[in-house]
Amino acid sequence: MPLLGLLPRRAWAALLSQLVRPPCASRTGAVRCQSQVAEAVLTSQLKAHQEKPNFIIKIPKGTRDLSPQHMVVREKILDLVISCFKRHGAKGMDTPAFELKEILTEKYGEDSGLMYDLKDQGGELLSLRYDLTVPFARYLAMNKVKKMKRYHVGKVWRRESPTIVQGRYREFCQCDFDIAGQFDPMIPDAECLKIMCEILSGLQLGDFLIKVNDRRIVDGMFAACGVPESKFRAICSSIDKLDKMAWKDVRHEMVAKKGLAPEVADRIGDYVQCHGGVSLVEQMFQDPRLSQNKQALEGLGDLKLLFEYLTLFGIAEKISFDLSLARGLDYYTGVIYEAVLLQTPTQAGEEPLNVGSVAAGGRYDGLVGMFDPKGHKVPCVGLSIGVERIFYIVEQRMKTKGEKVRTTETQVFVATPQKNFLQERLKLITELWDAGIKAEMLYKNNPKLLTQLHYCESTGIPLVVIIGEQELKEGVIKIRSVASREEVAIKRENLVAEIQKRLSES
């Protein structure tokens, strides 16, 4: 009932009751027209929200603020991810936070959460972007770009029931790397897996494994097992849940909810237990059912070539051909992959973490063509790093270890032991700022020296420069190391050079 969805149920009922009956006379005897009634309903609704704004200080469901502590962790992780993308020659780009709704619809399959729609305020039907892949495909088609290696770091929004404890929010950051263009088979695909390995190793999250499969093998397996083609995507969605649900529950869903014949489900069940290295690929070439399916054979052939390249990249032992990997999104057409942490770093006192997949991706050769007026295809392969989960793991680990991060980068604090030295402090800090030194002082006319030194200790500032009557008279500034508490007087004209020397040494 799409129309009813546009209005809150109560407002709608009130409106309908007014519209269906003839306009009634109000108690004052005046006739209220329909639009007045409707307006009144809505106005009172809005008013109820506005009357006590002071008591509803909260943020939208499923979202959160990122504190300076969060930001420091994020900045470090994103720097590592982005520098890996750049190491592989990717260019940066960005797209708007929202797209025309029709660009996004029917791209994500049945298990995708709801999209955030914008209110039609007299213009276009818009939705917040749901991932960075569809906007990328739209960008390629719109600008007729046939070849591009790009990364994109940005927020996406999904109105899923938030399980916040696991670090899943309705607003979250994605880090995508994609290679668009017609190339020789499996070379870009292998590079995507190499990138995932470099990033996961670099982040030192513990041991990990990348599961690999191919949509053509999945579909070939379905066909070989007797799944009707009309049910391929629905059954694919069920299979995708195998990392969270037991086989018997997934089987139940397929049979009871999606109407699959039990014997077909059982045939699938035999396959999805299989995982292994390149030898499993060879084995599947001999499989009596799969070897009859052209699609599956194509997929297997590509996986064989992929493993050859992965060996040359030195990462084959990190990769597992896994027939249970299906990936929920509709747009994949070839190789698909998903990285999982093998053992969460459970050190003494650390709570066990269930973080699931931390990176995933695959080949989507048809998506760009869906946006091209003539259907011209641009083959693409890419990956997305699940940075939110990674942030969560790193934050949990720091919490357990009691590690603290500095949330500022201030190098020097300007202090005085005397009263009436604000002017001198302002002049001194100007010298530092103008020399590019990160410096702070207290915004007080006459702060106590102890307060000033305490500020440095609590915020981790390593150096203090001190100016007082004595220093002013002698043309010197005292430099104090916060850690060692050693103080030494430096000629004022040498101050900046001395600070820079000390900072470069530390």
Add this chain to the structure above:
Amino acid sequence: MPLLGLLPRRAWAALLSQLVRPPCASRTGAVRCQSQVAEAVLTSQLKAHQEKPNFIIKIPKGTRDLSPQHMVVREKILDLVISCFKRHGAKGMDTPAFELKEILTEKYGEDSGLMYDLKDQGGELLSLRYDLTVPFARYLAMNKVKKMKRYHVGKVWRRESPTIVQGRYREFCQCDFDIAGQFDPMIPDAECLKIMCEILSGLQLGDFLIKVNDRRIVDGMFAACGVPESKFRAICSSIDKLDKMAWKDVRHEMVAKKGLAPEVADRIGDYVQCHGGVSLVEQMFQDPRLSQNKQALEGLGDLKLLFEYLTLFGIAEKISFDLSLARGLDYYTGVIYEAVLLQTPTQAGEEPLNVGSVAAGGRYDGLVGMFDPKGHKVPCVGLSIGVERIFYIVEQRMKTKGEKVRTTETQVFVATPQKNFLQERLKLITELWDAGIKAEMLYKNNPKLLTQLHYCESTGIPLVVIIGEQELKEGVIKIRSVASREEVAIKRENLVAEIQKRLSES
């Protein structure tokens, strides 16, 4: 008529006509119920949108994609801005892209563009954030933070009529720096102006001026001129247009549209022509009208102190006390400022740029209290850098000069002159990536050498490493400088060290 706005006009008309008349029999004789009709109207609407998705490849009105070229310029400018914020001891933070609508309403004054509301999909009334200041104030109140120096770089959304040619979009980036907390007067305020100067000087955008005024002086001037207090904010909005409109037009708006007495408008007219340095502050202390107003005197006193600190910071000559500066936003309570470029860099062939203000801000001591249940205030002062306009200026300048930017950072290209060397290239590039070197190769089994070298020249890659039969036999790799075309053979085990040496020298 808020309710009518929820549905497109035609759908609404169709719906109304069905609802007011009794349910009619369709041609097949079946009775269609109202909700079916309503649904049909909407379904057909949606269908019209979905039937030819291929022919509506566009992005939402007033938005744009940021190409790799844009991103490179942005990254440089944002790096400079953020490093200035960090130099002054600011912490990073972020807030969700949307807030509860009631958090944002009635904060921005009459001239603010429309907010983007999200569709109520069974939860909360949400709107995209309109600036970064209100979310910051909400954050402080919600977390009971009494003191914080933070920066925030993020997108905001305003549904204004986009004048795209001037670099104004409905989605744009803001860079904010704010100091919250109770401090001795004007020290943080002066630092905000210092930061604006550092950033605008650092970006080398040409000469600039920062206009300064105080809301208490504006309001005091209004009171002294005879503006009724109920019209203060409305007249303030009119005055704010003086940088885009002539005085006579602003006067007309105040008199004809806002009902101000002509003689009151003329009194204001005398003041808003005044601008100057600290001497104008002194002069205004003697002004027969202003000197009678307590608020104005407070503002003037603070400005005098501000100028003292600005002199110590060495930036007083960049600042102009300007009585025409009013600032449109409702939440300012004290000092306000706005930086304008004095002369756009019009070099030969460059189109004249009209960019208006490139940074602005002020003191807002009441905003946090609006969100606090008990109304506890946290005084704040801050600034926002108009980075979108700055991006625009820098891009225009580069365009005029014909400057090109590299959109990748790739340092080394892996090439081969022979066929069947894909495996060797893959092994070689793995060594480079694993050593942290930014490297690319073509995704082809057997690319031509000329194609490979041409790729380096067109994308600006400085070094090529070449492997062929000869090199493989001798255990060497050839390094070629793309610029000089010089080639030299290096022992393979020394390759990484040699590349790192060359890169560090360049």
